[in-house]
Amino acid sequence: MAKRRKKKNKSANNQPPSQPDVDSVSEPMSSTTAAVGEGASESDSVAAEPAAIAPPGPNSTGFLQGTKEELEKVVWPDRQQLISESIAVFLMVSLSAFIFSFIDNLFRWVSTLVFG
Numbered sequence: 001m002a003k004r005r006k007k008k009n010k011s012a013n014n015q016p017p018s019q020p021d022v023d024s025v026s027e028p029m030s031s032t033t034a035a036v037g038e039g040a041s042e043s044d045s046v047a048a049e050p051a052a053i054a055p056p057g058p059n060s061t062g063f064l065q066g067t068k069e070e071l072e073k074v075v076w077p078d079r080q081q082l083i084s085e086s087i088a089v090f091l092m093v094s095l096s097a098f099i100f101s102f103i104d105n106l107f108r109w110v111s112t113l114v115f116g
Helices: 042-048 060-072 079-115
Strands: none
Touching: none
């Protein structure tokens, strides 16, 4: 009969991760902080996170500055592109209006034939 080896249970691997002391933590743990492995401290995980951009506060200066930065990223069309796309939109709206008007008049004609 073959002998089976017993695996040694390492107590460190079977225990749930220890929770930090409530008095020493001033903010809730993020998912990155909770996933810190052995040998890494909590300060290492905070340094690994990308710097968060603070949302603009109640002052309008931060909002206007953020708006200006976003508008600088916009690729504005040139005059030729603006005109050609405006004409395309106008033609599509006109075609849709004509089709809806035709279908409406068709149903009106059919309803007068049926209901007299």
